Amino acid sequence: MLYQTIKQIGELDRKAMEEAQKRLDSLIKPPGSLGVLEEIAVRLAGITGKAKPRVQGKSVIVMAGDHGVVDEGVSVAPREVTVQMMQAMVNGVAGIGVLARHAAARLVVVDVGVLTPVALQGVVQRKVRAGTGNIAAGPAMSRDEAVQALEVGIEVAQSEIDAGSNLLATGDMGIGNTTPSSAILAAFGGYTAEEATGRGTMVNDEVMKLKISAIARALAKNRPDPEDALDVLAKVGGLEIAGLAGVILGAAARRTPVLIDGFITTAAALVAFKLQPKSRQYMIASHLSGEQGHRLMLDLLDLRPVIHLQMRLGEGTGAALTMSLVEAATKIMREMASFDEAGVSDLEEDKILK
Numbered sequence: 178m179l180y181q182t183i184k185q186i187g188e189l190d191r192k193a194m195e196e197a198q199k200r201l202d203s204l205i206k207p208p209g210s211l212g213v214l215e216e217i218a219v220r221l222a223g224i225t226g227k228a229k230p231r232v233q234g235k236s237v238i239v240m241a242g243d244h245g246v247v248d249e250g251v252s253v254a255p256r257e258v259t260v261q262m263m264q265a266m267v268n269g270v271a272g273i274g275v276l277a278r279h280a281a282a283r284l285v286v287v288d289v290g291v292l293t294p295v296a297l298q299g300v301v302q303r304k305v306r307a308g309t310g311n312i313a314a315g316p317a318m319s320r321d322e323a324v325q326a327l328e329v330g331i332e333v334a335q336s337e338i339d340a341g342s343n344l345l346a347t348g349d350m351g352i353g354n355t356t357p358s359s360a361i362l363a364a365f366g367g368y369t370a371e372e373a374t375g376r377g378t379m380v381n382d383e384v385m386k387l388k389i390s391a392i393a394r395a396l397a398k399n400r401p402d403p404e405d406a407l408d409v410l411a412k413v414g415g416l417e418i419a420g421l422a423g424v425i426l427g428a429a430a431r432r433t434p435v436l437i438d439g440f441i442t443t444a445a446a447l448v449a450f451k452l453q454p455k456s457r458q459y460m461i462a463s464h465l466s467g468e469q470g471h472r473l474m475l476d477l478l479d480l481r482p483v484i485h486l487q488m489r490l491g492e493g494t495g496a497a498l499t500m501s502l503v504e505a506a507t508k509i510m511r512e513m514a515s516f517d518e519a520g521v522s523d524l525e526e527d528k529i530l531k
């Protein structure tokens with residue numbers, strides 16, 4: 178199913194993009210004056226194949242998993258916070274609970290690999306295994322488990338699309354997950370552990386040293402092959418990161434735009450990109466996280482973040498906030514009038530900067 182999905186991902190629809198650009202240039206405004214909103218509108222046309230797409234339904238998909246590497250003391254939070262935060266999410270009181278509601282988006286919280294066996298009401302149960310192995314000492318998971326977690330993401334994304342959502346946002350929950358995300362960045366980008374590591378939940382200098390050491394050992398011990406995305410994911414990744422890469426591939430295969438959030442979801446985006454380079458075109462980078470290394474990831478993907486709010490929470494919060502901007506871009510296309518339609522005098526072509 179994974180390979181079939183990867184094969185389904187096609188190129189953007191250039192004709193629809195040209196049509197959208199032409200329409201944008203005819204609207205009552207100086208050329209290009211809506212900036213990044215115009216870029217989003219053109220890309221949405223390419224993704225959907227429609228010059229004037231309409232956002233019909235929005236879903237934020239949060240993938241949750243636990244991490245064996247927390248044993249190395251890499252986070253400020255104890256590991257039980259993962260499941261406690263999932264409860265807060267379904268109760269609507271976590272950051273993403275508030276911002277998904279603000280965006281009028283459905284919030285889907287998926288257990289793809291948390292440690293605790295308890296079933297939380299309102300959480301989608303798709304556990305592949307109860308937490309990863311400690312990457313500083315061995316692989317996070319088997320290749321087969323990585324594929325299973327990717328397929329969970331594909332299925333959840335596509336069931337949201339089948340239920341009427343045509344704009345998806347990615348979110349993560351998993352104490353310790355900035356550590357595997359940094360390891361993924363180091364593996365794909367050829368960075369050292371120091372260059373790829375940030376402070377996550379704001380760890381102090383002492384913990385930062387432990388974190389860098391754990392990442393350096395994870396790379397030395399596992400020797401992930403950057404030419405083999407599944408190898409990197411299985412050896413130094415995480416179950417929620419795999420699930421999120423699946424969400425992105427599942428969206429791309431169904432020609433649906435997918436918003437990338439912060440450091441962890443962008444690590445997943447790197448995996449999706451390495452599995453299928455064409456998937457990149459379906460991603461919208463929502464924001465630039467305060468986490469060191471996020472820009473390096475976005476550079477590897479050649480994606481430009483829409484908003485800069487110095488957020489570094491994860492959970493899909495930046496992606497959820499950007500949903501309304503994507504929706505605004507579609508409204509510009511559908512509701513703004515052209516010079517002709519509004520009876521506004523044409524611009525003087527010979528005076529426009531070319």
Ligand SMILES: Cc1cc2ncn([C@H]3O[C@H](COP(=O)(O)O)[C@@H](O)[C@H]3O)c2cc1C
Pocket residue numbers: 251252253254258262349350351352353354355356376377378379490491492
């Ligand atoms: C209360 C709380 C709520 C969160 N919501 C998201 N994260 C974020 O922080 C974690 C990653 O940081 P690290 O690698 O340093 O553990 C992830 O769970 C991420 O979603 C949270 C972290 C905490 C403590």
Ligand SMILES: O=C(O)c1cccnc1
Pocket residue numbers: 355376377378438439440441442466467468471488489490491492
């Ligand atoms: O950028 C993020 O998503 C992030 C950064 C730090 C901790 N948790 C999430």
